Amino acid sequence: MRIVRFALLGLAGLLLLVVVAAACLLLFFDPNAHKAELQRLVQDQTGRELQLPGELKLRLFPWVAIETGRATLGNAAGFGAEPMVEIEHARLGLKLLPLLRRKVEVAAVRLDTPTIRLAVDAAGHSNWADFSGKGETAAPGSNAGPLSSVSVAGVQISHGTLLYVDRQAGTEIGVHELELSTGALAPDRPFDLTISATVQKGKAMSVALNLKGQATLDAAASRYQLASPVLTLQLKGAGFPAAGLPLELRFDRIDADLDAQTLELPGLDLRVGGARLTGTLSGTKIIDAPRVSGLVRLADVSLRELLKNFEVTLPLTRDPAAFGRFGFEGQLAASTHAFMLNDLTLRFDRTPQAYVSGPQQRAQCCRWARARHASERGVALLAVDLFGSGPDSQFEEAVGRADLEMTIGHIMDYLVTRDDVDEQRVAILADGWGSSFVARGIAFDDRFVAAVCDGGIWDLHERAFLKDRLGQRSSGGFGRDRLSRVARNIKCPVLISTGERGWLKAERVRELYDELQAEGRDVTLKIFTCEETAVAQGHADNPTLANEFIFDWIAARLGVAA
DSSP states (O other), rough: OOOHHHHHHHHHHHHHHHHHHHHHHHHHGGGGGGGGHHHHHHHHHSSOEOOOOOOOEEOSSSSSEEEEEEEEEEEOSSSSSSSSSEEEEEEEEEOOOGGGTTEEEEOEEEESSSSEEEEOTTTOOOOTTGTTOSSSOOOOOOOOOSSEEEEEEEEEEEEEEHHHHHHETTTTEEEEEEEEEEEEBBBBBEEEEEEEEEEETTTTTEEEEEEEEHHHHHHHHEEEEEEEEEEEEEEETTTOTOEEEEEEEEEEEEEETTTTTEEEEEEEEEETTTTEEEEEEEETTTTTTTTTEEEEEEEEEEEHHHHHHHTTOOOOOOOOOOOOOOEEEEEEEEESSOOEEEEEEETTTTTEEEEOOTTTOOOOHHHHHHHHHHHHHOEEEEESSSSSTTHHHHHHHHHHHTTHHHHHHHHHHHHHHOTEEEEEEEEEETTTTTTHHHHHHHHHHOOOEEEEEEEEOOHHHHHHHHHHHHOOHHHHHHHHHHHHHHHHHHHHHHEEEEETSSSSHHHHEEEEEHHHHTOOEEEEEEEOOOTTTBGGGTTTTOOOOOOOHHHHHHHHHHHHOO
């Protein structure tokens, strides 16, 4: 018991000594008396002038802490008189006893109203470049051992400002009202992170942002993670509503490896203006030449309503439901100078469909030749090889077959099963020989609302073929009977288009047109003349002119604004 008593007395005496020493330090040590020495040290280390007009305060309990009033750090030569860094108040604390165990435990770091000004002049020189290489390195053979750990109780920044001006690029960006708060910081340990600010780019655009997540830093391995990040933005400026456009972006996590220059972004979930984009992304060469790729999917959304968020109003259409559904999925590939969507599947409305067919007319050729004209008018396009790309004998085998029109019916059966097809607005387009066979199909299938026979017309091809193979007498009767039966059964509007120098003579096409009109059919005839071009078979001399006319006609018949 006597030993315990002496130990307690000794401990009490030690505590008394510490209290007396601390009191003496507070009474007789004035940190303001050392301002000049501190300013001289900063000048030597950075080449910049440190101004400390505010008062320095020293506190001992519960941490050894230093507080500053206003402080400024001068700018580089040639960048004006405003300081590069200024702050109204700062506080930094440190525990003493852990230092004996080579541990650094820093109290919460607090910065009030800091302002940092970064600038690049017209010649490309920055006001921070002269910091590189400043300072001294530890002398070789120094016996100062490494610290076993470093931790910070947290960082608090309030009312911060970051200004960036690039005179060479003509860029001005300001970050205002910056608020940053973290939990306790320690290597390899997650901490809460919250950031809010308003970003201003010139006078044209501003973004209010809020970011929350749980960060983990591994500076030794140059690896950083932000778990469950949620970023919300409010976009204001030209092209956005006056009240701003809200945007929310989430990931499962963000993993960055700076040594490997890789980035992982699983669980992408972007929501803006009623639209939702999801996917999984990854990045490579994120420092040297950033590239991002991955699968993305846009859930179906009203394109008309979505574009209103960007002050874009689509034209009125006869069908009020037009542009009511838009979505896609595909493989995103993006860099600092390019953006691509590969393997794209596009969903658009219950969109009117144009179907292209023709023997020995490859679907790939039809798709590339016609797709742009269809897309510009909000018309989806299904390209079909009715006969494939085999030898000419396939056409000979098909002539006169009565079951050929069944193929057209089967294709229509497929279209009406699709959710993205409006079965009340399906048109059909055929060129060359296909005009003969497709028309036979629609003559006995009244589900089509419009048809285009481009570069040919039903039965005239077959009549011409049979005339060569069977003789004038046999082919004449067959052709006339066949023509009359087809003409009587076609109920939808029809466009017949051809060129003066196509396979069929223009006067024969006019004869058919006159007969159809006499039957009371809704038929339009367009014969391209030598003066306007597009006169060759397939309009090879000017396909654009022919396609513009054809798809304007289709759009008008389907009630789509051309």
